[in-house]
Amino acid sequence: MDPGYGDPRLAALRAAATGPGTDGGRWPGIAGQLSLAVDGEDLTWLVEGLASVDGTEAWIGAVAAEAPDPALPLLVSGARHIEWAWQARTRKMAKYVSKEQFEVFHARLAVAEEQLYEVAEREPDWAAPWYFLQIAGRGLQVGQRLAARRFEAAVRRSPGHLAGHRQQLQQVCGKWGGSHAQMHDFARQAMLGAPEGSPLGELVAIAHLEHWLDEEAGADTRYIRRSDVVVELYEAAERSVHHPDFVRRRDWTRSFNTFALAFALAGENEAARDLFRVLEGSVTEFPWMYLNGHDPTVPFREWRSRVGA
Incomplete structure (x- = not known):
């Protein structure tokens, strides 16, 4: 890190x-x-x-x-x-x-x-x-x-x-007085209101991770692997990190880490693997802190291994 x-x-x-x-x-x-x-x-x-x-x-x-x-x-x-x-x-x-x-x-x-x-x-x-x-x-x-x-x-x-x-996005999460509906709507509207290639597509992935985090064990996996959620993750990635106009500046590695975790949890191993390979070991605290707040590199390595990267 x-x-x-x-x-x-x-x-x-x-x-x-x-x-x-x-x-x-x-x-x-x-x-x-x-x-x-x-x-x-x-x-x-x-x-x-x-x-x-x-x-x-x-x-x-x-x-x-x-x-x-x-x-x-x-x-x-x-x-x-x-x-x-x-x-x-x-x-x-x-x-x-x-x-x-x-x-x-x-x-x-x-x-x-x-x-x-x-x-x-x-x-x-x-x-x-x-x-x-x-x-x-x-x-x-x-x-x-x-x-x-x-x-x-x-x-x-x-x-x-x-x-x-x-x-x-954090402000409109359920944990801060908002709701899942507000959170997803904000993320999607922000993404669609920005030019393709904008990093704002990351918000959609964050919203799904926040929703996944709020579910009980078992229900969380079912949620993140729902077909509509997976489709939205691919759409957001194509409009942001995978778009030819996406510029890797400042903390672009956080965007890649966010999508890598979201795709890995969704069981989309190939999509996650591609992102891990681009990162070449660059870990960001978010979103891995949700899995291990003391050492985010631990879940990063675990999930990188799971998806075969």
């Missing part, structure tokens, strides 16, 4: 955040790397990769306080506080999370919201703060209406924003 997804810019960012030097002295190099973002979606991608670096929260606030234009360090700080909040909450079901953990979780998300709204005011054309507000809002349970407005704000500034669509 490569936290930089093979992107040299993201690798440089992460190295700068953890490298030697004073905390404030790290920022010029980081800001320089962030300035290489080509658009709003790209800035989101780079900041999210940086936000997963442990310890960033210890110094980024001071940088923002001292900066003549604090929008960029505040964006990084807000994104980091979201990641930091989810670390406190853990991935356990809510009933297994302590009151103290929830208090820390909500406190860190509240800081993130305040900082991200300030960024949105300072930089009204940026999609990134609205993307991170989607994640914070889900944790704070802001409700479907406000969550939808945050998603719409992100994609209005950056149409086709894949990460923003992924977050909205």
